[in-house]
Amino acid sequence: MDIRLSSASSKEFGGQRLAVFILFWGFLTSSGPWAAPAPPPPRPPQPSNGPGQNNNGLLSPSDFSAAVAVFSQQQTPSTGLGPVFNDDACAQCHHAPNVGGDSQVTALRAGIFSEGVFSDPPGGSLIDHRALAPQIVPRVPNNANVRSIRASISTLGDGYVEAVPDQTLLSIAAAQPGLSNGQIHGVANWVPVLELPHSTAVGRFGWKSQHASLLSFSADAFRNEMGITTPLFPTELSSNGNSVQAFEPAGFFETTPNRPNNNDVISVTSFIRSTPVRARIPGAPDLGVVPRGVVLSGQAQFIKAGEGTFMTIGCAICHVASLTTGAQGTAVNGGAYTVQPPLAGITFHPFSDYLLHDVGTGDGIVQTGDQSTRNLIRTAPLWGISTRKTLMHDGASLDIPAAISRHAGEASVVIQSFNALPASDQQNLITFLNSL
Ligand code: HEC
Numbered sequence: 001m002d003i004r005l006s007s008a009s010s011k012e013f014g015g016q017r018l019a020v021f022i023l024f025w026g027f028l029t030s031s032g033p034w035a036a037p038a039p040p041p042p043r044p045p046q047p048s049n050g051p052g053q054n055n056n057g058l059l060s061p062s063d064f065s066a067a068v069a070v071f072s073q074q075q076t077p078s079t080g081l082g083p084v085f086n087d088d089a090c091a092q093c094h095h096a097p098n099v100g101g102d103s104q105v106t107a108l109r110a111g112i113f114s115e116g117v118f119s120d121p122p123g124g125s126l127i128d129h130r131a132l133a134p135q136i137v138p139r140v141p142n143n144a145n146v147r148s149i150r151a152s153i154s155t156l157g158d159g160y161v162e163a164v165p166d167q168t169l170l171s172i173a174a175a176q177p178g179l180s181n182g183q184i185h186g187v188a189n190w191v192p193v194l195e196l197p198h199s200t201a202v203g204r205f206g207w208k209s210q211h212a213s214l215l216s217f218s219a220d221a222f223r224n225e226m227g228i229t230t231p232l233f234p235t236e237l238s239s240n241g242n243s244v245q246a247f248e249p250a251g252f253f254e255t256t257p258n259r260p261n262n263n264d265v266i267s268v269t270s271f272i273r274s275t276p277v278r279a280r281i282p283g284a285p286d287l288g289v290v291p292r293g294v295v296l297s298g299q300a301q302f303i304k305a306g307e308g309t310f311m312t313i314g315c316a317i318c319h320v321a322s323l324t325t326g327a328q329g330t331a332v333n334g335g336a337y338t339v340q341p342p343l344a345g346i347t348f349h350p351f352s353d354y355l356l357h358d359v360g361t362g363d364g365i366v367q368t369g370d371q372s373t374r375n376l377i378r379t380a381p382l383w384g385i386s387t388r389k390t391l392m393h394d395g396a397s398l399d400i401p402a403a404i405s406r407h408a409g410e411a412s413v414v415i416q417s418f419n420a421l422p423a424s425d426q427q428n429l430i431t432f433l434n435s436l
């Protein structure tokens, strides 16, 4: 049984039953002359991990439900939201199919490319969509000739990704040219680990592998998506480079050292670290066995055949099927974090190398990498793709065949092999991906 799907759907159905019951009750009580005014029916709860569900055991059930609550908490100006922001809770953009997943929400980046060099516009390349006052809503500067939409990415299972030693990713990068006649050469993006000054690690999170540490990413998201500063990101967002201090509630966290909301960064990080991997859970049978996911009866043989094709034609050179987390006590994040059970020594199946590649889709934005990363994008992990609807970094591909056909550059030869397959083999490969 797949934990991810079963917990989401049982919650959802529970909620729907409750709502139907309440509506029916409302109908009964309001239709007679004896009716008291019925209160509006409560909205059914969102499908969510819920307390104790989908917890890999890193946190106690009560700590886990507290961490889910912080991840889902709708921030307000009095808890630090804004003045410039994109949305008001992590879960607003990370909720499908469970809290922590992906969503239809996108972020916008823009910048200036001139004489071979990308530069940020004033205020940075992330152009937030919202603000507490209309006059400070950021705009795309007129001279920004590079513009990009970024789809939100699921965080489910990312604790395992963080626990993979740098050396594993470096070894994958080193082997790729030999597996592909030199065509494929993933780039490891070394990035700062903000919680340990002067340390670096191989980036793996975000479309540009712009962070290695989930703590760094979470602090980045608090500041850049919600306008909430913390010790790792102490400077408030601006509106196109102009200060928004005047729109901040007076004396707010942003001017106080040791902001209390640093605990929230730790909570959401622990929440992400404690969600199990998606689809093929730890301890599940390895490749070659029918995967967990949306497996319709009678499809098992097609899934298995499609998986074989995926492995042999070269998709898996980049979409690496299996990674293993470091043994207990392994230092990752440049020494800032030590792998502990239940994350230690787990083999999981993300179908990504977490390296940057040029597959012809690059959006021209430079983030934590150097200028050479301008048109590189991280190999999209394919776990959980069965519930994703908008694919690729810009969300512009609306099904798997559309996403495959956009691959070029380093992936050209592999895609030619895919295109040369009989239609039934192509279909099996897609059936396989839809089972993840
Ligand atoms: C407005 C929507 C939005 C909000 C709010 C938001 N995120 Fe995200 N998140 C995104 C988008 C978009 C990306 C992809 C960004 C990119 O790489 O360009 C992302 C990526 C991530 C990733 C990388 C996942 C991976 O596997 O690569 C993590 C981790 C993450 N967000 C955590 C958080 C946390 C924690 C919060 C709350 C503090 C949060 N996000 C709030 C939209 C959002």
Ligand code: HEC
Residues within 6 Å of the ligand: 184, 313, 314, 315, 316, 317, 318, 319, 357, 359, 361, 362, 377, 378, 379, 380, 381, 382, 385, 388, 390, 391, 392, 393, 394, 400, 403, 404, 407, 410, 411, 414, 415, 418, 433
């Ligand atoms: C050279 C490395 C490489 C190879 C080979 C490769 N891919 Fe990809 N794949 C990527 C990168 C990089 C992305 C993200 C591109 C983007 O978002 O612009 C991606 C994205 C995808 C996506 C979209 C996933 C999502 O969630 O958005 C699918 C589906 C996919 N690849 C399937 C395949 C299949 C099937 C093959 C083999 C026929 C293949 N890929 C071969 C690197 C590769």
